[in-house]
Amino acid sequence: MKIKPLGDKIIVQRLEAEEKTASGIFLPEGAKEKPQQAKVIRVGTGKTLDNGTVTDFQVKExxxxxxxxxxxxxxxxxxxxxxxxxxxxxxxxxE
Amino acid sequence: MKIKPLGDKIIVQRLEAEEKTASGIFLPEGAKEKPQQAKVIRVGTGKTLDNGTVTDFQVKExxxxxxxxxxxxxxxxxxxxxxxxxxxxxxxxxE
Amino acid sequence: MKIKPLGDKIIVQRLEAEEKTASGIFLPEGAKEKPQQAKVIRVGTGKTLDNGTVTDFQVKExxxxxxxxxxxxxxxxxxxxxxxxxxxxxxxxxE
Amino acid sequence: MKIKPLGDKIIVQRLEAEEKTASGIFLPEGAKEKPQQAKVIRVGTGKTLDNGTVTDFQVKExxxxxxxxxxxxxxxxxxxxxxxxxxxxxxxxxE
Amino acid sequence: MKIKPLGDKIIVQRLEAEEKTASGIFLPEGAKEKPQQAKVIRVGTGKTLDNGTVTDFQVKExxxxxxxxxxxxxxxxxxxxxxxxxxxxxxxxxE
Amino acid sequence: MKIKPLGDKIIVQRLEAEEKTASGIFLPEGAKEKPQQAKVIRVGTGKTLDNGTVTDFQVKExxxxxxxxxxxxxxxxxxxxxxxxxxxxxxxxxE
Amino acid sequence: MKIKPLGDKIIVQRLEAEEKTASGIFLPEGAKEKPQQAKVIRVGTGKTLDNGTVTDFQVKExxxxxxxxxxxxxxxxxxxxxxxxxxxxxxxxxE
Structure with a gap:
């Protein structure tokens, strides 16, 4: 992917919402909940602390x-x- | 459980609201108070302090x-x- | 009591509002002022300062x-x- | 007085508003300005600084x-x- | 004057608004701009820094x-x- | 260019919005999304940290x-x- | 000029808005954009940092x-x- 976030930022992409409910009913488009899961596409350059060290990310691509x-x-x-x-x-x- | 919170975050799950009042009257659905108790499902990775130490949690799963x-x-x-x-x-x- | 507050939090219980005015008039329910006095039921685990010491409480149960x-x-x-x-x-x- | 404020708090009591204007006109109740002067009744226990010292008050009872x-x-x-x-x-x- | 401000506070008194415009027209009462100039009446006791020193004021009475x-x-x-x-x-x- | 930003500021210029959709339909003026890409025209003088060092920019002209x-x-x-x-x-x- | 700003403040004076558009059309009074350029008239006494040093200004009169x-x-x-x-x-x- 050709865009890179700065500092402690990450770039993610939402995963598709589930299209049926837990009980198996297919949902019309407007009834789907906004998805809350996303895939990490790219992590930034790290956050530079006051003492000069750069922090690692806890998430990875x-x-x-x-x-x-x-x-x-x-x-x-x-x-x-x-x-x-x-x-x-x-x-x-x-996980 | 397959999701893990980051840093000093924890994941909890609300316990069911009581379905009758103190005096024993069963409540219709809309009259139940929103429950304020929850069970700790998972604790995060700990909060990293400025000096590098990672704090413990006071709550546990x-x-x-x-x-x-x-x-x-x-x-x-x-x-x-x-x-x-x-x-x-x-x-x-x-407790 | 079976609940324990965390950190520098305390748990208190409101005392009953006075049911008559200073001049001795009994008040109907809606006219009572919201009580501002409370009894300390339990104090927390103390606030941990940056240097690691845990502060004492000025109030006690x-x-x-x-x-x-x-x-x-x-x-x-x-x-x-x-x-x-x-x-x-x-x-x-x-006091 | 039987109540004691905590930390850097003080307890004061408003002084009565002046009941006539500078030019000597007595004011009806609703026209009096809210008084801005108060008497210090009691001072708190002092504010504890980060280094452990407790500050003095600039006002006194x-x-x-x-x-x-x-x-x-x-x-x-x-x-x-x-x-x-x-x-x-x-x-x-x-003063 | 008999009132003394605390800390880094100062007490000032607004100067009268100009009663005519730059071109010499006298203004009716409601048209005068709110004055933005004031005279310093008294300065406070100074601001105590964390290291204990007390700062001077840049303005004087x-x-x-x-x-x-x-x-x-x-x-x-x-x-x-x-x-x-x-x-x-x-x-x-x-100046 | 003849203007220079101060400190950690940068000056950018928005790039034109795409005038057709991914599927190749030309958009009327009002339907174009506000562009989110911009070109860096000039970077500032750098941010001076508390210890006197001046930070570099992660973006360049x-x-x-x-x-x-x-x-x-x-x-x-x-x-x-x-x-x-x-x-x-x-x-x-x-990139 | 007879007024002096305090600390890290500066005093500026707006420059007149351009009275014609880029394409040479003269604008009626209400159509002029609010000018965004200003001339620095005077700089303050400088900002005193915690360690006592006084910062210089990046702009000058x-x-x-x-x-x-x-x-x-x-x-x-x-x-x-x-x-x-x-x-x-x-x-x-x-510049």
């Missing part, structure tokens, strides 16, 4: 993460939707 | 905690509802 | 305190109402 | 002070009105 | 200063209007 | 960057539109 | 600067309009 409903900034590159967000906005990693 | 009515972020994984929250949003532990 | 009208978070455990609040939200101790 | 129109929290004890406020909310001392 | 339209808190003492403000709310000194 | 929809301040110089923004408002670099 | 549309506080002295602002509100210097 390829990880599936849980993000909050309003976390990050949505961008579009080459017709694709991405989210740029700080790693501290990641709620959890799906 | 399996604890029943009291959380505020608006604390944390609700997520849904595999059709189950969880709350991801910072440990400092835990009001008290039920 | 059994103290009667004055709290602001909007201080703390109300919780209900076993049908009883409590307030969880930081010690710094205590306005004064009634 | 008995001082007449000027407070802003919205400073502090009003409380009622034994039918009397008091204001609990931080010393940094004191605008000036009347 | 008698200085004419420029203040913003909403800076400071208006108080009335002995029928006179004053403004108590932090020195950092002073925009400029008129 | 000529880079294409992704900016948020509301990042930065729009200015007009010689009839041209620019955006002045902090480097920390840059979401990602297009 | 006579510089033409770009300011944001809502930066600074407008004041009027001797019938002239000025803006008092922090140097960090300067977006760029016109």
């Amino acid at each position: 390829g990880d599936t993460i849980i993000l909050g409903k309003w976390g990050g900034t949505e961008i579009k590159v080459d017709g694709q939707d991405y989210i740029v967000m700080g790693e501290d906005e990641v709620l959890a990693i799906v | 399996g604890d029943t905690i009291i959380l505020g009515k608006w604390g944390g972020t609700e997520i849904k994984v595999d059709g189950q509802d969880y709350i991801v929250m910072g440990e400092d949003e835990v009001l008290a532990i039920v | 059994g103290d009667t305190i004055i709290l602001g009208k909007w201080g703390g978070t109300e919780i209900k455990v076993d049908g009883q109402d409590y307030i969880v609040m930081g010690e710094d939200e205590v306005l004064a101790i009634v | 008995g001082d007449t002070i000027i407070l802003g129109k919205w400073g502090g929290t009003e409380i009622k004890v034994d039918g009397q009105d008091y204001i609990v406020m931080g010393e940094d909310e004191v605008l000036a001392i009347v | 008698g200085d004419t200063i420029i203040l913003g339209k909403w800076g400071g808190t208006e108080i009335k003492v002995d029928g006179q209007d004053y403004i108590v403000m932090g020195e950092d709310e002073v925009l400029a000194i008129v | 000529g880079d294409t960057i992704i900016l948020g929809k509301w990042g930065g301040t729009e200015i007009k110089v010689d009839g041209q539109d620019y955006i002045v923004m902090g480097e920390d408002e840059v979401l990602a670099i297009v | 006579g510089d033409t600067i770009i300011l944001g549309k809502w930066g600074g506080t407008e004041i009027k002295v001797d019938g002239q309009d000025y803006i008092v602002m922090g140097e960090d509100e300067v977006l760029a210097i016109v």
Whole structure:
């Protein structure tokens, strides 16, 4: 992928929402919940601390993460939707 | 459980609200108070302090905690509802 | 009591509002002022400072305190109402 | 007085508003300005700094002070009105 | 003057607004702009820094200063209007 | 270019929005999305840290960057539109 | 000029808006954009850092600067309009 986030930011891409409910009912388009899982596409250059050290990321490219409903900034590159967000906005990693 | 919170976050699951009042009256669905107790499902990787040490958690998996009515972020994984929250949003532990 | 607050939080219970005015008039229910006195039920584990020391509490269990009208978070455990609040939200101790 | 403020808080009591204007006209009740002077009733235990020292107060019990129109929290004890406020909310001392 | 501000606060008194425009037209009362100049009446006790030193004031009693339209808190003492403000709310000194 | 940003600010110029959709349909003017890519025109003098060192920029003049929809301040110089923004408002670099 | 800003503040004066468009059309009064360029009239006494050193200004008297549309506080002295602002509100210097 040809875009690189700065500092402690990461770029993720939302995973498709489930199209049926837990009980197996297919959902019409408007009834799907906004998906909260995303795939980490690229991590930034790391956050430089005051003492000069650069922090590592706890997530890595390829990880599936849980993000909050309003976390990050949505961008579009080459017709694709991405989210740029700080790693501290990641709620959890799906193992 | 297959999701892991980052840093000082924990994942909890709300306990069912009581379905009758103290005086024994069964409540219709809309009259139940929003439950304030939750079970700790998983704790994060710990908070890294400025001096490099990683803090321990005061709560542990399996604890029943009291959380505020608006604390944390609700997520849904595999059709189950969880709350991801910072440990400092835990009001008290039920012993 | 079976709930324990974390860190520098304390758990208090509001004292009943006075049911008559200073001049001895009994008040109808809606005219009573919201009580501002509360009894300290339990104190937390103490606040850990940056240098590792844990602070003591200035209030202790059994103290009667004055709290602001909007201080703390109300919780209900076993049908009883409590307030969880930081010690710094205590306005004064009634001696 | 039987209530003691914590930390850097002080307890004051508003002085009565002047009941006539500078030109000697008596004012009806609703026209009186809200009084801005108050008497210091009691000072707290002092503010503990990060290095462990406890600060002194610049005001002392008995001082007449000027407070802003919205400073502090009003409380009622034994039918009397008091204001609990931080010393940094004191605008000036009347000498 | 008999009131003394605390810490880094100063007490000033607004100067009268100009009663005619630059081109010499006298203004009716409602058309006068709110004056932005004030005279420094008294300075506080100085701001105590974390290391214990007390800062000096850049303004001194008698200085004419420029203040913003909403800076400071208006108080009335002995029928006179004053403004108590932090020195950092002073925009400029008129030399 | 004849304007120079101060400190850690950079000056960028928005790139034209794509005038057709991914599927090749030309868009009428009002349907174009607000472009999120911009070209770095000039970087500032660097941010001076507390210890006196001046930080380098991660972006350089000529880079294409992704900016948020509301990042930065729009200015007009010689009839041209620019955006002045902090480097920390840059979401990602297009490589 | 007879007014001096304090600390890291500067005093600037807006430059007249261009009265015709890039294509040479004269604009009626209401159509002119609010000017964003200003001339630095005077700089303050410098910002005193925690370690006692006083910072220099990056702008100097006579510089033409770009300011944001809502930066600074407008004041009027001797019938002239000025803006008092922090140097960090300067977006760029016109060279």
